[in-house]
Structure formats: C-alpha cells, structure tokens
Amino acid sequence: DAGVIQSPRHEVTEMGQEVTLRCKPISGHDYLFWYRQTMMRGLELLIYFNNNVPIDDSGMPEDRFSAKMPNASFSTLKIQPSEPRDSAVYFCASSITDNEQFFGPGTRLTVL
Amino acid sequence: TQLLEQSPQFLSIQEGENLTVYCNSSSVFSSLQWYRQEPGEGPVLLVTVVTGGEVKKLKRLTFQFGDARKDSSLHITAAQTGDTGLYLCAGEDDYKLSFGAGTTVTVRA
Numbered sequence: 001d002a003g004v005i006q007s008p009r010h011e012v013t014e015m016g017q018e019v020t021l022r023c024k025p026i027s028g029h030d031y032l033f034w035y036r037q038t039m040m041r042g043l044e045l046l047i048y049f050n051n052n053v054p055i056d057d058s059g060m061p062e063d064r065f066s067a068k069m070p071n072a073s074f075s076t077l078k079i080q081p082s083e084p085r086d087s088a089v090y091f092c093a094s095s096i097t098d099n100e101q102f103f104g105p106g107t108r109l110t111v112l
Numbered sequence: 113t114q115l116l117e118q119s120p121q122f123l124s125i126q127e128g129e130n131l132t133v134y135c136n137s138s139s140v141f142s143s144l145q146w147y148r149q150e151p152g153e154g155p156v157l158l159v160t161v162v163t164g165g166e167v168k169k170l171k172r173l174t175f176q177f178g179d180a181r182k183d184s185s186l187h188i189t190a191a192q193t194g195d196t197g198l199y200l201c202a203g204e205d206d207y208k209l210s211f212g213a214g215t216t217v218t219v220r221a
Contacts, residue, residue: 004154031207033209042211042212042213042214043155043200043211043214044211045208045209045210048207048208050207055207056206056208091154091155093154095207100157100160101157101209103154103155103156104154105152105153105154106152106153106154
C-alpha cells in the first residue's frame with residue numbers, strides 16, 4: 001500500500017512567490033496533519049484536519065500560511081507571499097483516530 | 113519554548129556499544145511516543161507509552177516511562193550501524209503531537 005504522498009519533494013522559489021505544497025493521505029485515514037521542521041525550532045505542528053475539517057490551526061505562523069482539505073484524499077498548504085524564513089522541510093502525516101501518525105517523505109522548501 | 117527536552121543532543125558510539133537517550137517533559141501528556149527519522153525521510157513511530165512506570169521492549173530497544181509520566185528513556189543494546197538516525201520523543205494530547213528537538217545518534221562501524 002502507498003504511504004502518505006507529498007509533492008513536490010523539493011521546491012526552490014524566490015521571495016514573494018506563492019508556494020503550494022500537496023499531500024495525499026493514506027486511504028481511510030480521517031486525520032491529516034501538517035508539520036514544519038527546521039534546525040532551530042525542530043518539528044512543529046502547523047494545523048490538523050479531521051474528516052476534512054480544520055480542527056486546530058494555532059500552529060500556523062501567520063496569515064501568509066493557509067491550508068485546505070477539499071476532500072478526503074487531498075490537502076494543500078499554501079504560502080503567499082513566501083519569505084526566506086519559511087525555508088524548511090514540510091511534512092504531512094495521516095492517522096486513523098488516535099492511532100499512529102504516518103508521515104510522508106516531506107517537501108524541502110527553499111525560499112531565496 | 114520546548115515542552116520536551118531531549119538529551120544528549122548528539123551521541124556517537126561504536127557498533128556493539130549500548131546507548132541511552134532521555135526525554136523530559138514539563139507537562140503530563142496523554143501518551144508519549146518515540147520516533148526515529150532518517151535523512152530525507154519522515155519520522156517513523158517506534159513505540160507509544162501511556163502508563164507511568166511502563167517498560168516496553170522492541171528487540172534491542174527498551175523504552176521506559178517514568179512513574180510521574182513526565183520523563184522517558186530509550187535504551188539501545190548492542191547498537192548497530194542501522195540504528196543511526198534522529199530519535200524524537202513526542203507528547204500527545206487531543207491528537208496533537210509536541211516534539212522534542214531530538215537526539216542525533218551515530219553508530220560507527
């Protein structure tokens with residue numbers, strides 16, 4: 001079975017550009033999480049969804065960040081406009097209720 | 113502010129040696145989880161501990177949860193080069209995970 005799928009794996013963009021990260025959770029999982037990992041701050045939860053509904057977005061750094069889950073098999077994390085300090089690895093994870101979270105391979109974002 | 117403090121930050125040992133990494137929390141979580149992350153990949157769950165005083169064994173890995181459910185340790189016996197990676201502890205509350213900064217373990221051949 002395919003695990004969590006993220007695209008792109010690497011993204012290099014210039015400051016001010018819009019960036020869209022994509023995630024396909026494991027089929028049947030009803031929770032989806034977006035995390036950001038940096039050397040300085042480690043792995044941080046940004047937002048999570050349950051049954052496609054955003055439950056907690058308190059980790060979203062600012063209004064430049066937005067996330068959507070239009071259906072059970074797809075989610076996006078958008079940054080507009082992007083800034084160099086947004087450079088990080090962004091992970092998507094999914095789970096069934098309160099069971100194990102399965103992480104995707106991540107998207108490495110570099111904002112120049 | 114990190115709710116979970118992990119130590120040491122880095123650990124380098126020879127293959128066959130034992131190692132222990134620690135995770136201390138300022139809060140009590142519903143459960144505490146240990147993950148291992150390899151370069152270029154996402155974290156993978158190793159174990160979940162829930163009950164104070166709990167000890168779980170996974171082959172050469174032994175996980176302990178403190179009685180007060182605020183501290184935990186991971187002990188690896190006879191480390192192998194395949195144990196190299198970033199070990200993360202995470203506290204779980206209402207489906208949300210709060211991660212420690214991690215311990216980078218390098219096992220030399």
